[in-house]
Amino acid sequence: MRSEKNLSAAPSAVAHADKVKSLIVFFSRKGQNYPKVNLTIGYTQVIAQYIRDRVDADVFEVVPQDPYPEDYDAVVRRNQREEDADARPAIVGPLPDVSEYQSIFIGYPTWNMQMPMVMRTFLDSANLNGKTIIPFNTNAGYGVGSSVEVIRRQWPNASVLQEFEVNGADAAQSRKAVNRWLEKIGY
Numbered sequence: 001m002r003s004e005k006n007l008s009a010a011p012s013a014v015a016h017a018d019k020v021k022s023l024i025v026f027f028s029r030k031g032q033n034y035p036k037v038n039l040t041i042g043y044t045q046v047i048a049q050y051i052r053d054r055v056d057a058d059v060f061e062v063v064p065q066d067p068y069p070e071d072y073d074a075v076v077r078r079n080q081r082e083e084d085a086d087a088r089p090a091i092v093g094p095l096p097d098v099s100e101y102q103s104i105f106i107g108y109p110t111w112n113m114q115m116p117m118v119m120r121t122f123l124d125s126a127n128l129n130g131k132t133i134i135p136f137n138t139n140a141g142y143g144v145g146s147s148v149e150v151i152r153r154q155w156p157n158a159s160v161l162q163e164f165e166v167n168g169a170d171a172a173q174s175r176k177a178v179n180r181w182l183e184k185i186g187y
């Protein structure tokens with residue numbers, strides 16, 4: 001929310017401004033990516049930054065305690081194992097206290113037409129009912145898969161806004177598209 005915080009405002013107004021503060025939670029993987037690129041900043045992180053450039057928000061990067069390998073095929077294999085086990089890989093903490101925020105942007109790449117299991121760990125960790133959830137996603141051209149549906153199912157009393165999704169290869173050129181989307185959903 002692009003609010004101008006008036007520091008001389010009455011305490012109640014300040015409390016309100018704090019309450020509408022947004023949080024951006026994202027997971028993004030650096031390293032070797034399809035087809036043959038080596039990323040120093042993951043594609044989803046690029047989008048997270050564009051959102052942060054426009055929205056006054058705190059940012060929490062989901063970092064798995066056991067880092068994903070840089071090698072693409074090794075990640076694909078590990079992801080498959082985690083999906084098969086319905087795993088919840090541990091996140092380097094402390095996790096954010098979501099009660100401080102009304103709006104939570106949740107960003108992740110599509111992995112095997114779902115969200116990476118480490119994002120499911122985050123979804124399990126926080127009570128998101130009553131929150132406004134704004135998904136954003138990068139993928140290799142196949143879209144968000146079942147990920148947004150998973151969020152809706154898990155937190156039926158959250159208000160899930162229209163997501164942003166883009167092919168990761170186009171992430172760097174997407175600042176305008178991100179801004180258009182943010183404007184459309186009221187940010």
Ligand SMILES: Cc1cc2nc3c(=O)[nH]c(=O)nc-3n(C[C@H](O)[C@H](O)[C@H](O)COP(=O)(O)O)c2cc1C
Pocket residue numbers: 027028029030033034039041042043044045072075076077079108109110111112113114138139140141142143167168169
């Ligand atoms: C394990 C794994 C599985 C993937 N599965 C899909 C998929 O099912 N559909 C798709 O469009 N892209 C898939 N991708 C490609 C990523 O979604 C895409 O490269 C994304 O932009 C990477 O974002 P990041 O750099 O933020 O991690 C997969 C990538 C990995 C590493």
